[in-house]
Amino acid sequence: GQNIDQPTEMTATEGAIVQINCTYQTSGFNGLFWYQQHAGEAPTFLSYNVLDGLEEKGRFSSFLSRSKGYSYLLLKELQMKDSASYLCAVRSIGGKLIFGQGTELSVKP
Amino acid sequence: GAGVSQTPSNKVTEKGKYVELRCDPISGHTALYWYRQSLGQGPEFLIYFQGTGAADDSGLPNDRFFAVRPEGSVSTLKIQRTERGDSAVYLCASSSSGGLNEQFFGPGTRLTVL
Numbered sequence: 001g002q003n004i005d006q007p008t009e010m011t012a013t014e015g016a017i018v019q020i021n022c023t024y025q026t027s028g029f030n031g032l033f034w035y036q037q038h039a040g041e042a043p044t045f046l047s048y049n050v051l052d053g054l055e056e057k058g059r060f061s062s063f064l065s066r067s068k069g070y071s072y073l074l075l076k077e078l079q080m081k082d083s084a085s086y087l088c089a090v091r092s093i094g095g096k097l098i099f100g101q102g103t104e105l106s107v108k109p
Numbered sequence: 110g111a112g113v114s115q116t117p118s119n120k121v122t123e124k125g126k127y128v129e130l131r132c133d134p135i136s137g138h139t140a141l142y143w144y145r146q147s148l149g150q151g152p153e154f155l156i157y158f159q160g161t162g163a164a165d166d167s168g169l170p171n172d173r174f175f176a177v178r179p180e181g182s183v184s185t186l187k188i189q190r191t192e193r194g195d196s197a198v199y200l201c202a203s204s205s206s207g208g209l210n211e212q213f214f215g216p217g218t219r220l221t222v223l
Contacts (some may be wrong), residue, residue: 002153003173033211042113042200042214043152094165095140095204097212099151 004025004100006088011106016078020103022088023070033097034062034073035087043087046071075105083107113215121221122191130186130218132156133175136202142212143216144200152200158184163210191222 013034024032031050034042049064049071056102061074075082085102092098104107114133123127134141144152154168158178166176171199173191178184188195198219203210 035214042216045211045213048211055187089151094212095159095170096142096154096165097144097202098142098154098158099154101149102151 001016002090002098003096004088004090006086006100006103008101009104009106011033011108014078014080014109015087017074017076018105020073020075020086020088020093020105021099022073024069024071024090024100026090026092026098028093029066029074029090030093030095031091032064033064034060034070034071037085037087037088037102039084046086078107079104080109081109113201113203113213114197114208115218117213119221121223123132123144123223124189124191124193126159126222127218128188130188130199132184132186132201132203132215132222134182134184134201137205138203138213139181140210140212141178141206142204143184143186143200144202146198146200146217155186159165160201192221193217193222194222196222 006022034046037043047062054063059076064071086101087102089097116131143155146152158166161181173189176186198217200217201215204210204212
């Protein structure tokens, strides 16, 4: 079966660092994506990992361990505008994305 | 350039009616995906087109759902005999055939079945 788990919600303070974890069990793997989704808006692409290791992109970094079926998204220097839902998604060999339920992040002043 | 567009942005219908949802992908993108998102959940895959053909329709919940992409660009998702459980946001995404192939999402159509 296909299963992607991530925490339902997290709270962090402006200026801090937060790590959102994602574990997955899927029948095929062709990369792991992180998307950001503000309420009422479309998901927007944040990062992509297909090989093990850390990918850094400004304030956002994403890590992947394929042997452990594990990824995390790291957000540094949090800003109020980072309050959103963060979606972990595994791309299947065929191309479709299988999403987790999303982690609702609230950034407090 | 223009992103993925979807029309209508909102659709309210009555149980049992037929609806059509339209997706206009990014120009030149050969792959087109439909997803459905319920409140508090991640998007759920419905169907994927490569060009004009449906490469994977394994996510369509039942035979009331059908989608077409006759000219390899615009796609229409069709739902017959709508049920209250069909209420959700229907998202469309497109991607190119090379490189990272990240999917770019449209703003979605919010479907409400009364």
